[in-house]
Amino acid sequence: MDRSLIFSLTLELTVGFLALLTVTYFLRKTQINQITPFDFISALILGELVGNAIYDKETNILYILYAILLWTCLMYVVEIITQKFKKTRSFLEGNPSILIRHGQIDFKQLQKEKLDINELQSLLRSKDVFSIREVEYAILEPSGSISVLKKSKYENPINEDLNLPEKPVHLPVTFILDGEVLWDNVKSCGFNEKWLKKQLHANNIDKIKNILYADWKKDEGIYIIKKKNI
Secondary structure (H helix, E strand, O other), X not given: OOHHHHHHHHHHHHHHHHHHHXXXXXXXXXXXXXXXXHHHHHHHHHHHHXXXXXXXXXXXXXXXXXXXHHHHHHHHHHHHHHHHOHHHHHHHOOOOEEEEEOOXXXXXXXXXXXXXXXXXXXXXXXXXXXXXXXXXXXXEOOOOOEEEEEOHHHOOOOHHXXXXXXXXXXXXXXXXXXXXXXHHHHHHOOOOHHHHXXXXXXXXXXXXXXXXXXXXXXXXXXXXXXXXXX
């Protein structure tokens, strides 16, 4: 192997690594979920610049440093702009989006954010919320994380604080999703089609396809969300 080539590659990789480490420290993002879409794209481009510079034989260390320095300056200018001029924040950083308001799903916002009911459930579970019924407000942050404010009845004090005995915890089971019945879930809970139709009739619903989401919880029964156009 060519020793000069190995030395050059080692030097370029080391310089690129230290430069990227410096950029990360300089921009000061303390948590990965603080990174906005703009930051993410910037990181990809910066990594691509370094990668191309390292493996391009016609590019030396000076080009690597210049590319990193220039891109870092541009990112820093954007950070200053968003701090000084509030009107630029929505364009460069994005705005939070209220997906659930007063316990009701905002379907327009859900469509705007390109989310479906499965993805919404997944985001809620990341906040230890296993049923939409528990949510008063759910806000999708620009970083892609979700913030949840539970309904007051679910914001209970710790039983230990009230000297109350422990109660069993029941996991909500999804029965209907986007107008389709998850029969395996229904049967696993000991119910059948006749029982389900009875529950829908009690909620003045004639057709299953009119239901966006429905779950069942042992201590609270069935919870149903109709589709937007119903």
